[in-house]
Amino acid sequence: MDVSHDQDRPGPGGLWDVVVIGAGFSGLYLLHRARELGLRTRVYEAAPDVGGVWYWNRYPGARCDTESMYYSYSFSPELEQEWPLEERYPSQEKNLAYLRHVTDRFDLRRDIVFETRISGAVWDDEEHVWTVRTDTGDEVRTRYLVTAVGCLSTPSKPRFEGLEEFTGELLYTSEWPEDADLTGKRVGVIGTGSTGIQSIPEIARIAAHVTVFQRTPQYTLPANNHRLDPDFVKDLKTRYREIRERCRHSAAGTPYPVPTRSALEVPEEERIAAFEQAWERGGGRLLGTYTDILVDEAANETVAEFVRRKIREIVKDPRTAELLTPTTYPIGTKRIPLDSGYYETFNRENVSLVDLRRTPIERFTPRGIRTSETEVELDAVVFATGFDAITGSLLAIDPVGRDGLTLQEKWAKGPLTYLGIATAGFPNLFMITGPGSPSVLTNMPTAIEQHVDWVIDCLAHLEKNGIAVIEAGARAEERWTDHVGEVASRTLYPMAASWYVGANIDGKPRSFMPYAGGLGRFRKICDAVAAGGYPGFRLGDRETEVDIDFGAFTPDIPTGVPQP
Template sequence: MVTSPAPDTRDAIVVGAGFAGLYAVHVLRDDLGLDVLAFDAAGDVGGTWYWNRYPGARVDIESVHYSYSFDDDLQQEWHWSERFCAQPEILRYLEHVAERFDLRRSIRFRTRITSLTWDDAASLWTATTATGEAHRARYVISGAGTLSVPKKPEFPGIEDFAGEVYSTGHWPHEEVSFAGKRVGIVGVGSSGIQAISEIAKTAGHLTVLQRTPNYATPIGNHPTDPAQEAAEKAGYAAIRAASRNHFLGVPYSDAQPSALAVTPEERRRVFDDRWDRGGFRLFIDSFGDILFDRAANDTVAGYIRDRIHERVDDPAVADLLAPEGYPYGTKRPPLETDYYEAYNRPTVSLVDVRANPIDAVTPRGVRLADGTEHEFDILVLATGFDACTGPLLAMGVTGRDGLRLADHWADGPRTYLGLMASGFPNLFMITGPQSPSVLYNMPLAIEDHIDFTADALRHLRATGRDVVEPTAEAEDEWVAHTEELARATLLPDSPTSWYMGRNVPGKPRRVLVYLGGAPAYRARCDEVVARGYEGFRLSAGSDHPADDTADDTADHTADRTADRAVAQA
């Protein structure tokens, strides 16, 4: 049994109330029977989808897949109105989940965790809020997310701007009007591309300040087809099983082995088909060597550049929009609707700030290095996120012997399975750095991590223990393994990819995602459990014996596998 907490403590603290936080509260509270309290800085549930309300905000995984799989009644009752649903609909879905499972009563909103400190003598974490309140718990489950800390602008003067400033990562709840306004937007990543497509429709004039052009491809969105929806709901179990056995967590199955092993005509046919079908099919369902072979990647990169030139009227603008110098897919490929057509509007201008960088924001607008000043009424920052590590480091985590997570990760993240870090007992980092996370379907990745966490806590309870922590050796091996996988791909070839931490000045350069694919990752996790939680040190209280085996491990692993099989049957 989990050790009874002292007065004013909980069994578990959950950080976040998005997809991860909601599922963690449900599993730990309702399935394990733990005393759970969750915290979120937002005013309600939603996580990323509470904050990212900018025009055009939309999911890039098909709605039918971008959802929870743990409850079949939930799957059957929810109707998605579009193939790729927009932010308001995803938020309504998460609000529905919170209501359906009565989750809000275990969540404190408008409460930000600013420090997490491990007490080795008591084997408890102390979470301190921005207002100074302290809460203690045996376990902390971080659902703080991977893209929830906006990157700070790399240029000075934002505070001097006399107009309105908005960040795509922290958009106001009130409607923002662009009608008749001079609008400048910095950034052409996924958020920027989505926002540009919408803002261009109403702005008096929109100026896009672009540093690195992106390989944006069509999303292929459309209203949900009733017949297709009925078929998907009838076959949801098979869909989920196929998704969990796919690299990206979606049931695509048409990828051919190599772009170099077919004729140019066949290659073009495949690219055209995937382009027209939309979503991530061009990236992940065309040819299997695109992310691993530069010559193969060059074929699809050239194809995308050609398609951009087909859609943009001005050849000079098309040249600026067509990426060069880095491989396709080494940054998360943005999906778009009418993005390139926005530049055909007389009210939209494109400024190359790679050749002429932003010097500063002034009271009137943005000044470039050559002294040119662009005047704006509204400035939109779509400058990206301090991905994967930023949300965890923002919580001021201190583990054993005063070890700060910021110091432990001074040269880049160090984790075991992307879930825990040595020196930080009982701290579970859901979809943390060096897990599949953003290269997988996030709701499924979240379920996998939280199910693993819940199983570990059951195992501790069954064996009379209450502390779990990776060994330093296991962590070293996992870091080396993730680095080795990255070197086998083209990811290190991108000079600005946030997958490698390269979008934030001064951030350590280390791969932030596991590139072996979700099926291989899940198999490794199952293997760890089957071997008695190999690589973890399990102990009771402040005593830390090296014994990390238990008699019931194999039986429990079998039970867990059987439960999932039943759920998918």
């Protein structure tokens, strides 16, 4: 629809209707939908271009771990028909190109302020307005503030003694310089999460030598990335609308077939055959072969031991294979990376592994890294140390809500939200895929569209009814947070010291942050809240108790879409 360019400017008194923080998948879609509603909207982005996580993470081997057919917007049938699908798993470059294409196709760039970071926001309870500060010293006022900052966008940068003495290059995967060149260099890589697992094989191909510093061994599954068959793509695009609907109501935002049997009820030979088939197919489907892999320790162990055997088969040196083999947590309870030859990389003569549990890093030196056992001479060190996930970027803004309450104070013992969308004491503040939503346990674009659509429908309700303020109720927030924890407790997720619980950040309070009940169930709950007139929220002077039994909703998980 045509949008008046009057929306490009604030209203009377310099007041915007909506200010959005971030121009990745969430922020771009939020801007598009807010325009459709006729709201004056301004987006602020710290980077010089759109893309969010796909702008910053340019490290070698950076690739999405959701298949390209589903890792995209579904709001525009024309967009999904015109965008070419080339590889099974899209690269960083392809994802960034896609988001740039969306930005230009829907003329979004004119409402985005780039290279501007939000440094704070304060709620005015008398005027019902947020005053938002930028790092350039500007202030803008807005009726609604929406955070679209992403779940993995605040890098974790651990400190080491002597770091400033090192004379070589220091590179962070989350802020990878475009001119970085590791050809022929002695490279140390610290961190073996998803980022390290993707980058290490690529670095090893060009470096003189790579030393991998591993704290915790990871389960990782082969991606089996490949070019998509044009006939498959053509057929898929004829059924895109049906497939998208299946994604929306599935547990993980994808149309993968759903298991129907327990891993423990089938003969071992049949179970192993199913695992082998999933391994050869590639991707994360191995964890979805049976119903109970993420809820039953014995079932989980059948998959974990299968992967351990694969590691021992692939890695030729028995000692290195032992160091790479996870044994201390259930498979899938940390984010499961997809790799392209990760374990095989340790068969190269120019790759060595340092086990930080046995020989920890003591300090950096001018020439490299000293462990408790030896000094490793290096020309460059790559930090693949992950992110302050889910809450880090929100707390970095640290908005000040009602009665001077800061978000840092509010969440001192862990995040509290209602539906992962709002938090009590912070009126007219909406979070896209915040803590307490399915977010990182799902296909992110599908989860983002659900959240954005819900927020836009809520704003439409407020505008239509002349309601100036909406705020999550403290009781609703408490009930939802309890429900999130209760659902997680029925899974194996809490058994791992993962970034899902904040374990990778020193001093971060431990709680399982995503909602593990599935996107289909979450969507039903959110729809019920909206249909019921937003119980649990304070709308203007009216607040109602939550009369919804969150646990009564069952997920709607359709099956039957063939995969490439």
